[in-house]
Amino acid sequence: MNLQLQTKNPHLKGTWQVTGSKSEANRLLILQALFPQVEIENLSNSDDSKVLQKALASLEEVIDIHHAGTAMRFLTAYFSIQEGRKTILTGSKRMQERPIKLLVDALKSLDAKIEYLNKEGYPPLAITGTKLTKHHVSLAANVSSQYISALMLIAPSLENGLEIQLNGEITSTPYILMTLSMLKTLGVEASFENNLIKIQPLQLHQKKKFVVESDWSSASYFYSLVALSNSAKIKINSYQKDSLQGDSSLVEFYKSLGVKTTFLENSIQLEKEASVQLPKTYRANLVSSPDLAQTIAVSCLGLGIGCELSGLHTLKIKETDRLVALHDEMTKLGAQVEVTNDSLKLYPCRNLKENSLIATYNDHRMAMAFAPLALKTTLTIEDAQVVSKSFPDFWEAMQHFHIQCKKV
Numbered sequence: 001m002n003l004q005l006q007t008k009n010p011h012l013k014g015t016w017q018v019t020g021s022k023s024e025a026n027r028l029l030i031l032q033a034l035f036p037q038v039e040i041e042n043l044s045n046s047d048d049s050k051v052l053q054k055a056l057a058s059l060e061e062v063i064d065i066h067h068a069g070t071a072m073r074f075l076t077a078y079f080s081i082q083e084g085r086k087t088i089l090t091g092s093k094r095m096q097e098r099p100i101k102l103l104v105d106a107l108k109s110l111d112a113k114i115e116y117l118n119k120e121g122y123p124p125l126a127i128t129g130t131k132l133t134k135h136h137v138s139l140a141a142n143v144s145s146q147y148i149s150a151l152m153l154i155a156p157s158l159e160n161g162l163e164i165q166l167n168g169e170i171t172s173t174p175y176i177l178m179t180l181s182m183l184k185t186l187g188v189e190a191s192f193e194n195n196l197i198k199i200q201p202l203q204l205h206q207k208k209k210f211v212v213e214s215d216w217s218s219a220s221y222f223y224s225l226v227a228l229s230n231s232a233k234i235k236i237n238s239y240q241k242d243s244l245q246g247d248s249s250l251v252e253f254y255k256s257l258g259v260k261t262t263f264l265e266n267s268i269q270l271e272k273e274a275s276v277q278l279p280k281t282y283r284a285n286l287v288s289s290p291d292l293a294q295t296i297a298v299s300c301l302g303l304g305i306g307c308e309l310s311g312l313h314t315l316k317i318k319e320t321d322r323l324v325a326l327h328d329e330m331t332k333l334g335a336q337v338e339v340t341n342d343s344l345k346l347y348p349c350r351n352l353k354e355n356s357l358i359a360t361y362n363d364h365r366m367a368m369a370f371a372p373l374a375l376k377t378t379l380t381i382e383d384a385q386v387v388s389k390s391f392p393d394f395w396e397a398m399q400h401f402h403i404q405c406k407k408v
């Protein structure tokens with residue numbers, strides 16, 4: 001389904017209820033499978049959470065998690081400790097190109113039984129669940145924090161707990177801290193100091209309820225809408241100031257792009273501050289917030305300013321190579337863009353081309369990041385249904401804020 005987007009850039013107002021964070025939800029689903037006393041409220045309705053829920057309820061040998069990176073990584077660890085159970089864990093064509101060797105090596109060093117069914121280092125995996133008793137593992141921390149969270153999530157179920165030594169630079173740190181915080185809330189004794197994570201085993205006896213906060217990565221598209229509008233005052237629910245999600249750094253990132261955030265009770269209000277003097281070149285290091293890169297780059301494009309984004313090395317192994325995808329699609333709109341393996345430079349672009357067809361490469365964030373540009377030009381988003389990976393009612397939200405979406 002291709003959607004042609006256009007609008008007259010009116011005053012944006014209204015309220016939207018954003019679904020629960022898929023990162024929080026997917027951690028809690030794994031914890032609930034290991035500790036049935038866990039109760040979850042405001043679960044995400046994203047495809048990635050649904051696919052994980054289904055996988056955890058399935059008794060089939062073959063489990064297909066489609067495009068869901070966290071489900072792939074977390075389930076690799078989870079099925080490794082399901083004693084006596086054989087599982088073939090697979091995913092979409094792209095998932096079979098997303099590396100998993102560091103996690104598999106770490107689990108194997110703990111005596112897990114995992115084999116590659118196709119290409120060494122990539123899904124699909126054949127896993128035979130076994131009891132893991134070793135309690136020290138080390139792995140490189142600069143490729144994906146999801147490998148580390150996967151190990152952390154099974155750690156309290158291991159007889160001897162787990163010590164995880166992180167080597168090298170750590171990427172996407174807030175996601176590791178999110179996992180740590182959730183374990184602590186569950187009652188696990190856990191620490192993370194000097195690149196060493198220590199997690200004690202847990203026996204849980206009483207119920208524990210978690211309320212999932214709405215998704216801050218999804219909030220980024222509203223920030224971009226407000227930044228690109230002439231005037232806006234909108235509200236999105238359900239958000240708190242003390243978030244577990246690193247992408248709540250949006251509040252700071254968008255200040256200099258003219259978006260003011262006010263925390264209300266259980267929601268945030270976003271207002272356009274037209275008086276803010278925009279920088280000529282916006283600079284940010286996104287090593288802690290990789291999922292914001294596309295939104296921020298496209299906001300800068302729409303605002304007609306340049307940007308220099310660094311810390312982007314993980315973008316190459318996400319739903320698509322996001323650096324190449326951003327380069328190619330922003331270029332279609334008339335921008336001059338340079339990318340390296342870990343950075344993106346956009347030069348100020350005064351005139352956006354009209355009627356471009358934006359390819360999305362099975363990547364929800366390509367579709368969602370480009371949508372707010374409708375406030376500046378008409379454009380068509382290819383395969384617009386990809387948004388359901390994290391934000392199934394995204395297009396309803398856009399229409400609520402006066403972006404006309406026409407099937408073409």
Ligand SMILES: O=C(O)C1=C[C@@H](OP(=O)(O)O)[C@@H](O)[C@H](O)C1
Pocket residue numbers: 022023024070143144145146149171172175290291314
């Ligand atoms: O743990 C998580 O929930 C996530 C971690 C990040 O991945 P990397 O650690 O691979 O950067 C992020 O990009 C992804 O969307 C969700």
Ligand SMILES: C=C(OP(=O)(O)O)C(=O)O
Pocket residue numbers: 067068069070071291318319365390
């Ligand atoms: C990278 C993402 O997801 P995952 O790695 O879980 O597929 C994302 O949602 O942007």
